[in-house]
Amino acid sequence: MTSEILEKKTGNIRAKSQVKILTAARTEFVLQGYRGATVQSIADRAELPKANILYYFKNKENIYHAVLEHTLEMWDEGIGDIEADQGPKVAIEKFIEAKVRMSFNHPESSKIYAMEIIQGAQHLKDYARTYQRQWVREKAKLFQQWIDNGEMANVDPVHLIFLIWSATQHYADFETQILTIMNRADFEEEDVEQVIAFLCDIILRGCGLT
Amino acid sequence: MTSEILEKKTGNIRAKSQVKILTAARTEFVLQGYRGATVQSIADRAELPKANILYYFKNKENIYHAVLEHTLEMWDEGIGDIEADQGPKVAIEKFIEAKVRMSFNHPESSKIYAMEIIQGAQHLKDYARTYQRQWVREKAKLFQQWIDNGEMANVDPVHLIFLIWSATQHYADFETQILTIMNRADFEEEDVEQVIAFLCDIILRGCGLT
DNA sequence: ATTATTATTAACCATTTAGTCAGTTAATCG
DNA sequence: CGATTAACTGACTAAATGGTTAATAATAAT
CATH class of the missing domain: 1.10.10.60 (Homeodomain-like)
Known part of the structure; x- marks a missing residue:
C-alpha cells in the first residue's frame, strides 16, 4: 500500500x-x-x-x-454564470434552468437556506450577504446594458432577478404545498422540464424576448 | 352601564x-x-x-x-376574489396587488406560513390543504377558459398561480435578503407600488396581455 | 355587601437537552 | 510487534423548558 x-x-x-x-x-x-x-x-x-x-x-x-456552508457552496457551483456575450435570452434561460434543477435536485438545501433567511439570517456570515449583493449588482448591470441596447424590455433588473429567484426556489421550498395542490405524491422527471419550459416561456415573453 | x-x-x-x-x-x-x-x-x-x-x-x-389560524383568516380576507367577468388582465392585476400588499403589510404572517409549509405543514389541518387545492383548481379553470377564448397566451394556469404566489410572497419571506441586496434598512411606501407595477408589467406581458 | 367568577402569579416539578468525560476499542505506523 | 493516534461510546451533569398547582387579587353579579 x-x-x-x-x-x-x-x-x-x-x-x-x-x-x-x-x-x-x-x-x-x-x-x-x-x-x-x-x-x-x-x-x-x-x-x-x-x-x-x-x-x-x-x-x-x-x-x-x-x-x-455546504448549501452556499452548492449554490455557487450550481448557478451557471451569466455572461455578457451570450445575450439576455440565453442568459435568462440558463439561469432559470440551473435554479429549477437545483430546486428539484436539492430541495432540502433550498429549504434550509430559506428558513435561515426568513428567520433573519442570524447565522449567515456577513461575507455571504455581501457576496450576494455583489452578485446581484453585477448581474443587474448586465441586464441594464441589454436594456439600454434595446435587446430586451425595460424591466427593473434587480426585481427581475428576485422574480426568477423566487419562482424557481418556490418548487423546492413549497414542495409540500405544490404536491398537495397538484394532488401528487412526488415530482417526476417531466415535471422539472415542464417547469423550466413554463418559466422560460412566460418570463422571456415578459422581458420582450420572443 | x-x-x-x-x-x-x-x-x-x-x-x-x-x-x-x-x-x-x-x-x-x-x-x-x-x-x-x-x-x-x-x-x-x-x-x-x-x-x-x-x-x-x-x-x-x-x-x-x-x-x-389568524394567518389563514387574513389570507382569506386579503385575497381579492378573482371573478370570471372581469377578464384576465384585471384578475391578474388585482391578485398581484392584493398579495404584494399583504406581503409588505404582514410579513410576519407570511413568514410563519412559509416556515410551516417548508417544514412539511405538520401543524396544518387537512381542511386547510384541501381548501387551497380547491381554490387553485377553481381559479385555474377560469384562466383556462380565458386561454380557450384566446383572451390570453397559452400558459399553464396552475403554474401561473404558483408564479404569482411565489413572486409576491418573496418580498415578505425574503425581506432580509432583499433589504440587504438593495442596501436598505426598511421598505418604503413607494417600494410597494414599484413592486406591484413591476410584477404586473412583466407577468401581464408574459401572459400576452399587453 | 357578599358571593361567584375571572385574572394573576410565584413556586414547583418532571422531562428534555447540549455538552463533558473517562475509559475502551480500532486503526495506523515505525 | 509495540506504540501512537484516531475513533468510539456509556454514563453523567447542569441548565432550560413546558406545564401544574395552589394561593391571592381583581372584577362582576346578585
Whole structure:
C-alpha cells in the first residue's frame, strides 16, 4: 500500500462519518428547525451514538454551520454564470434552468437556506450577504446594458432577478404545498422540464424576448 | 352601564391579553421557529408572566395554532376574489396587488406560513390543504377558459398561480435578503407600488396581455 | 355587601437537552 | 510487534423548558 492510499483511508472514516452526519442533520434541520433538531435526533437518523456526533462536530451550532456552508457552496457551483456575450435570452434561460434543477435536485438545501433567511439570517456570515449583493449588482448591470441596447424590455433588473429567484426556489421550498395542490405524491422527471419550459416561456415573453 | 358594555369589558381583558400574547408569539415564532420560541420568551416579549400566558392558552401548541389560524383568516380576507367577468388582465392585476400588499403589510404572517409549509405543514389541518387545492383548481379553470377564448397566451394556469404566489410572497419571506441586496434598512411606501407595477408589467406581458 | 367568577402569579416539578468525560476499542505506523 | 493516534461510546451533569398547582387579587353579579 502506498502512503497515498493509507492517507485516503484515514481521512475516509472521518469523511464518511461527517457526510452521514451532515445528511442526517440537513433532514432534521428542515423537518424540525434549528432548535427542534436535537443532537440526539440527528444521531438517531445517522444511526450513530450521540457522543459520536459530538466527537466529529464540537457542538450543534457547528453542525448547522457546516450544513449551511455546504448549501452556499452548492449554490455557487450550481448557478451557471451569466455572461455578457451570450445575450439576455440565453442568459435568462440558463439561469432559470440551473435554479429549477437545483430546486428539484436539492430541495432540502433550498429549504434550509430559506428558513435561515426568513428567520433573519442570524447565522449567515456577513461575507455571504455581501457576496450576494455583489452578485446581484453585477448581474443587474448586465441586464441594464441589454436594456439600454434595446435587446430586451425595460424591466427593473434587480426585481427581475428576485422574480426568477423566487419562482424557481418556490418548487423546492413549497414542495409540500405544490404536491398537495397538484394532488401528487412526488415530482417526476417531466415535471422539472415542464417547469423550466413554463418559466422560460412566460418570463422571456415578459422581458420582450420572443 | 348596560349589560352590553359590561359584557364588552369582561371580554376586553381576555381579548386584549390574547392579542398581546399572539402578537408577541408571532414575532417569536418567526425569529426562533416553533421549538425555538419558548413560552418564557413569548411572555417576556408580551411583558407578562409565563403563567399568565398559560392561563389564556393551555399550552404552546395552542398558541401556535391560534397564530396560524389568524394567518389563514387574513389570507382569506386579503385575497381579492378573482371573478370570471372581469377578464384576465384585471384578475391578474388585482391578485398581484392584493398579495404584494399583504406581503409588505404582514410579513410576519407570511413568514410563519412559509416556515410551516417548508417544514412539511405538520401543524396544518387537512381542511386547510384541501381548501387551497380547491381554490387553485377553481381559479385555474377560469384562466383556462380565458386561454380557450384566446383572451390570453397559452400558459399553464396552475403554474401561473404558483408564479404569482411565489413572486409576491418573496418580498415578505425574503425581506432580509432583499433589504440587504438593495442596501436598505426598511421598505418604503413607494417600494410597494414599484413592486406591484413591476410584477404586473412583466407577468401581464408574459401572459400576452399587453 | 357578599358571593361567584375571572385574572394573576410565584413556586414547583418532571422531562428534555447540549455538552463533558473517562475509559475502551480500532486503526495506523515505525 | 509495540506504540501512537484516531475513533468510539456509556454514563453523567447542569441548565432550560413546558406545564401544574395552589394561593391571592381583581372584577362582576346578585
